[in-house]
Amino acid sequence: MYDQTTQLIRREQVAPGYHLLEFDCPQIAAAAQPGQFVHIRVTGEWDPLLRRPFSVMRINELRGSFQVLMRxxxxxxxxxxxxxxxxxxxxxxxxxxGFALPGPEGEVVLVAGGIGVAPLIFLATALREPGSYRYVRGLFGARSADDLCCWLEFSGVCDEFNAITEDGNAGEQGLVTDLLPAQLERGVGCVYACGPALMLAEVTKQCQGAEIPCYVSMEQRMGCGVGACLGCVIPTRASGMQRYQRVCKDGPIFDAEVVDWEAIRYGCIPG
Ligand SMILES: Cc1cc2nc3c(=O)[nH]c(=O)nc-3n(C[C@H](O)[C@H](O)[C@H](O)COP(=O)(O)OP(=O)(O)OC[C@H]3O[C@@H](n4cnc5c(N)ncnc54)[C@H](O)[C@@H]3O)c2cc1C
Ligand code: FES
Known part of the structure; x- marks a missing residue:
């Protein structure tokens, strides 16, 4: 882990309310793995005091930079x-x-909800790196066309891609979880998902029904970002035991089986 003063080298509004930010930082660009995040101090002043977490979306090792997509x-x-x-x-x-990658072959489904597309773009890129024979099917859902932000970048790193919006302005009309049953029926080795908590709960339910392993990227308000303050815990259950785990250190990627979705439904985390 690095703590660096870095320079913003690009800021581009890619849709209303969404910006792509690129930072010059060879150390983070070289070390980042799909699913990991950076913790940014948004100002040199004391207010706001806390850093803000963002998933790494893309890295450019040659340039020594990394990108985040921000809503x-x-x-x-x-x-x-x-x-x-x-x-x-x-x-x-x-x-x-970060995400644990499956073996070098087989089919995976990536389920993105809104801004949750960011870490999945990085993951899809890694899954299809030269020398691997994985087949990546991407599903992307959002409220409206503008919220299908970076869909071209996502579709470009998937072998197959489907989009859906709640208002039907782009792709089919409905929720991204409406697209999942057909994908699970076709057979798949593993599902990875990132998006609002209720979407992740539904993805988990469907994967459990189909007995397919599923990994989810969880979000929580953060303090320190390194496991010390316990400000980012979520309820989990493992081997029948209920306990809290830190999103910043034990996650943000969790085996969907261990997350206590019932407790989350009662409002433990945002989204
Ligand atoms: C591991 C991780 C990765 C993330 N990756 C991305 C990313 O790639 N792109 C991106 O745009 N955002 C991402 N987020 C969410 C992002 O950190 C928050 O949106 C941001 O911290 C809000 O800061 P703010 O000062 O603008 O909002 P605040 O003024 O602090 O809050 C404004 C509103 O946003 C809600 N909010 C704040 N933090 C979160 C959060 N963590 N999750 C959900 N709702 C929140 C608050 O409840 C409030 O309603 C990520 C969060 C985590 C934990
Ligand atoms: S933010 Fe401090 S423990 Fe996670």
């Missing part, structure tokens, strides 16, 4: 959305455990 939701993200090329940020990363 503006509050004060911290608004400040980043107004940053300029050349601005410097204190960034910690890469943090978290």
């Amino acid at each position: 503006t939701v509050g004060r911290g993200t608004q400040m980043l959305a107004e940053a300029r090329s050349g601005d410097e940020f204190d960034i910690m990363g890469p943090l978290g455990n």
Whole structure:
């Protein structure tokens, strides 16, 4: 893990409310694995005090840079959305455990909900790296066409791709979880998902029904980002035992089987 002063080298609004940010940081670019995140101090001042976490979406090892895709939701993200090329940020990363990759062959399904597409673009790129024979099917759902942000980038790194929107403005009309049963019926070795908690709960339910392993990327408000403050815990169950695990250190990627979705339904985490 590095803690670096890095320079923003590109900020581009890619859709209303969504920005792509690229940072110059060879160390993080070389070390980052799909599913890991960076923890960004959005200002050199004390307010806001806490860093903000963002998944790594793409790395450019040659250039020594990495990209994140950001949706503006509050004060911290608004400040980043107004940053300029050349601005410097204190960034910690890469943090978290990252996705465990399956064997070099076989089919996987990636299920993205909204901004959850970011780590799955990095994952799909790694799954299809030269020398592997994995077949990647991507599913992408969002509220409307604008929220299918970076769908071209996602479809470009998948062997097969389907999009769906809640209002039917792009792709089919419905929820991304409506597309999953047909994919599971075709047979698949493993499912990876990132998106709102309720979407992840439904993906888990379907995968459990089909007895297919599933890994989910969880979100939680964060403090330290390195496992010390216990500010980011989520309820889990393993071997019948209920316990809290840290999204920043034990996750953000969890075996969907161990997440206590019932407790999450009662409002333990955002989304
Ligand atoms: C591991 C991880 C990876 C993430 N990756 C990305 C990413 O790639 N792109 C991206 O745009 N966002 C990502 N997020 C969410 C991002 O960190 C939050 O949106 C951001 O911290 C909000 O900061 P803010 O100051 O703008 O919002 P605040 O002013 O702090 O809050 C504004 C609103 O956003 C909600 N919110 C704040 N933090 C979160 C959160 N972690 N999850 C869900 N809702 C939240 C609050 O409940 C509130 O309603 C990730 C979060 C985690 C934990
Ligand atoms: S944010 Fe401090 S333990 Fe996770």
